[in-house]
Amino acid sequence: MEEYREVYIEGPQHQQEHVSGRSVLCASVAGMAIGGPLLGMTGFSFIASVALLLISSPLLLLFSPLLFCAALLLVGAVAGFSAAAAIAMAAASTLRWVFRELRGRGDHVGTLAESGDRLKKHGEGWAAHLQHNEPDNTWNRV
Numbered sequence: 001m002e003e004y005r006e007v008y009i010e011g012p013q014h015q016q017e018h019v020s021g022r023s024v025l026c027a028s029v030a031g032m033a034i035g036g037p038l039l040g041m042t043g044f045s046f047i048a049s050v051a052l053l054l055i056s057s058p059l060l061l062l063f064s065p066l067l068f069c070a071a072l073l074l075v076g077a078v079a080g081f082s083a084a085a086a087i088a089m090a091a092a093s094t095l096r097w098v099f100r101e102l103r104g105r106g107d108h109v110g111t112l113a114e115s116g117d118r119l120k121k122h123g124e125g126w127a128a129h130l131q132h133n134e135p136d137n138t139w140n141r142v
Helices: 023-104 108-132
Strands: 008-009 016-019
Touching: none
Parallel strands: none
Antiparallel strands: 008 016
């Protein structure tokens, strides 16, 4: 005689459904048929990763000075390009400011000459201020 087992599955709203044992067996076989090869591929990829790590470790140790220098060169290049970009943005900002100042006035040549005279007088004032307030360096003399 065959023995029948009752299998009940609880649904999302706590409702029990009757599922035959044959359905459970088929679902288990299908799960193993799909999960088994996936588990095998996972194990294979792990073993391949470990083997490649073991093979490449001595090479990495051997070429580490070269790789370190290449990394430093790359960092230096990125820093140089970043500095160049910052300087270019500062130059563009300055040019924008100059053009905005010139556009605001009617007489551009007169404005530039006046600005130059003001800058010259301001610079002379600073020079006189610095010459007048020269610090006493007696404590540095031996």
